[in-house]
Amino acid sequence: xxxxxxxxxxxxxxxxxxxxxxxxAAAAAYSCTASIPVRVHVYAETxxxxxxxLEAEExxxxxxxxxxxxxxxxxxxxxxxxxVRPGDYNYTITQKKGTxxxxxxxxxxxxxxVRVTNADDGGLHAELWxxxxxxxxxxxxxxxxxxxxxxxxxxVTPPQTGDQANVGPVIAVFVAAAVVLVVLVVLVKKRNHKK
Numbered sequence: 001x002x003x004x005x006x007x008x009x010x011x012x013x014x015x016x017x018x019x020x021x022x023x024x025a026a027a028a029a030y031s032c033t034a035s036i037p038v039r040v041h042v043y044a045e046t047x048x049x050x051x052x053x054l055e056a057e058e059x060x061x062x063x064x065x066x067x068x069x070x071x072x073x074x075x076x077x078x079x080x081x082x083x084v085r086p087g088d089y090n091y092t093i094t095q096k097k098g099t100x101x102x103x104x105x106x107x108x109x110x111x112x113x114v115r116v117t118n119a120d121d122g123g124l125h126a127e128l129w130x131x132x133x134x135x136x137x138x139x140x141x142x143x144x145x146x147x148x149x150x151x152x153x154x155x156v157t158p159p160q161t162g163d164q165a166n167v168g169p170v171i172a173v174f175v176a177a178a179v180v181l182v183v184l185v186v187l188v189k190k191r192n193h194k195k
Contacts, residue, residue: 032124035079040070046148048100083116095144106144
């Protein structure tokens with residue numbers, strides 16, 4: 001009888017070990033991941049930094065880093081985030097207003113929904129979409145468009161020196177004086193000739 005109980009205990013222990021080894025594989029099959037792509041665009045070249053932030057309610061899966069920083073134009077993504085239950089998971093994505101001179105920061109607020117559903121293979125499937133500023137129409141991408149517009153510099157005029165003096169008016173005065181002198185000489189000769 002003891003041998004029989006011992007055999008059953010060994011069989012039960014082996015079954016439990018086998019079940020424990022199978023659990024992570026089963027848990028991994030019933031999960032999915034998603035990443036949220038983000039793009040920052042700047043009209044005109046600048047080396048200003050732009051920071052985009054991700055927020056969510058408590059209990060919603062978040063990535064390790066909820067902040068992305070770009071120098072000028074850039075693109076990246078938040079994630080991957082792992083989901084283990086079907087449902088809708090909502091995120092808010094905004095761009096922090098920076099302090100760079102001559103930059104107008106895009107203050108659009110995006111609401112991104114990650115919808116997790118049961119997949120045909122028994123696992124989970126995720127799809128996502130974004131909506132801008134309480135609109136109802138889905139946005140094609142999470143895009144922040146910024147403007148960099150430094151003031152235009154007036155053209156630099158060279159300093160006036162004697163070497164670059166405008167001699168046109170001086171020559172015109174001399175020519176006019178010469179013409180007047182010639183006319184006077186002709187008039188004086190005509191008058192003298194009549195006498």
